[in-house]
Amino acid sequence: MEFIPYALPLIEDEEIKAVIDTLHSNWLSKGPKTVEFEKQFKEYVQSEHALGLNSCTAGLHIAQLAAGIGQGDEVITTPYTFVASANTIIHTGATPVFVDIDPVTMNIDPKKIEEKITEKTKAIIPVHFAGYPCDMDPIMELAKKHNLIVIEDAAHAVYTKYKGKMIGSIGDFTCFSFYATKNLVTGEGGMVTTHNEEWADKMRVMSLHGMSKAAWNRYSDKGTWYYEVEYPGFKYNMTDMQAALGLVQLSKLESMQKRREEIAQKYNEAFSQIDGLTIPFSNEENVHAWHLYVLRLKENGFTIDRAQFIEELKEKKVGTSVHFIPVPMQPYYKQLGYKVEDYPNALAAFNGAISLPLYPKMTDEQVNHVIAAVSELAQTFKK
CATH class of the missing domain: 3.90.1150.10 (Aspartate Aminotransferase, domain 1)
Incomplete structure (x- = not known):
């Protein structure tokens, strides 16, 4: 028996062909494949809006910024997660507040969240550990009671359902990962979903240098050379090569x-x-x-x-x-x-x-x- 790696992606002829076709199309960065992947993914998770990004980490970052989280704020999350969940809180200028996990599910314990809520608390970031959903009903009830934003870290949770609802359709924002070890892979990549059009528009601008939201297609025959920078944004966009992989992976x-x-x-x-x-x-x-x-x-x-x-x-x-x-x-x-x-x-x-x-x-x-x-x-x- 040869060594069995901990994780390997399933990349077959369909994915290879899709990437080659994209290379022939000359759309290497964000283009029509990314737009199509966003459309299909939001329909799959039953969300109103989806934004393709270069990572789940990027999604967590700009979701918090779009929600207005910043210096002096506190964000509650789990200590039992990859550091990106907490790092992105630091990146906004806010402070991570950790709540211990349920020893059975290994997800954040909803019963322990309220005792950590203060007047500085602005959001909760529950992490769906290993692909099993957090207990979202009490989390959403707490958020409503205290006027908090819920940003789900669903890096592990493509395909997960909570009481019949797709993860991606419950919280204010949901952030997915398509890293090479994930259930759906694009090499690097991620997606953030939301039902809120204003937040979706903000994140779209933030994700591409803060340029006006239609600026991604400025080199096509439907685009324009003129753009305006509305925010000191980031280079967080997905590419069509990634999206080509994602579309095939989603179909499988x-x-x-x-x-x-x-x-x-x-x-x-x-x-x-x-x-x-x-x-x-x-x-x-x-x-x-x-x-x-x-x-x-x-x-x-x-x-x-x-x-x-x-x-x-x-x-x-x-x-x-x-x-x-x-x-x-x-x-x-x-x-x-x-x-x-x-x-x-x-x-x-x-x-x-x-x-x-x-x-x-x-x-x-x-x-x-x-x-x-x-x-x-x-x-x-x-x-």
Whole structure:
């Protein structure tokens, strides 16, 4: 058995042809493919507006700016996320306020949010960890009660549904990632959705140097050389090469998700029978996108720690990752005074988390090899 990488994109002939066709079209940056991808994506997630960007991070940044978040404000989010969720708050001049996670779902705990709300709080950024949705009803109720903006970090949540509603249609803004490891890939790339036309227009201007919103097509026969800069904006736009990939990937998303679900179900059936392991939470009420399969080692469940477990899996040719190192553990945030001990559930989740390979390109043989490797280690090192 060759080494099984932690993640690989599923890029087939259709995606390659789409990119080549785009190269022949001479539209390399933002153009008609990006506009079409935005249209199809907003229809898929049932949102009024969608803006293609170069990353989910860009979406989180300009969503906060469009909502008027800035110096002196506070934004609530989870400590158990990739640093981009918090970094973008810093970039606006606001202050991140962390709320610990639910130890079962590993998402932000809605019951703990209200105690962190102050007169400076302007927004909540819930992160749909691993593809399982946050409990959005109480979050939206809190937001309404305190007049807060909800900006969903849906980097893991393309395809996720909460109580029958598509993620992308619930919060004030929703930010998606199409990075190379994600469920829908464009290499680099992202999308931000909103139902609010004013915010959508603001973000469109911000995303392309602050130029007037139609300036992207100024080199076409329908464009004009004249543009006006309305805001000191950013270079955050998506390209047509990325959008070409995205359109094909979107058309295949259902079949790719079916394969992810099959693999996750096989993992669940195998690992739920092993003492010392906790499988990811899921239920029938919501649709899990299975972006990640985060297996957790129970505390004191084995004679080796998580780091050694990972090394042993590597020896057995199984690639893994860890999601996530809590943000307060990072040096920059430690120097700001954040302490991971203040978020015990996030720390406990981190200490036991191992993300196993889970992607449509995996063969049954590879899936069975991962199961066998984990099972053997669990038996060898059980207490």
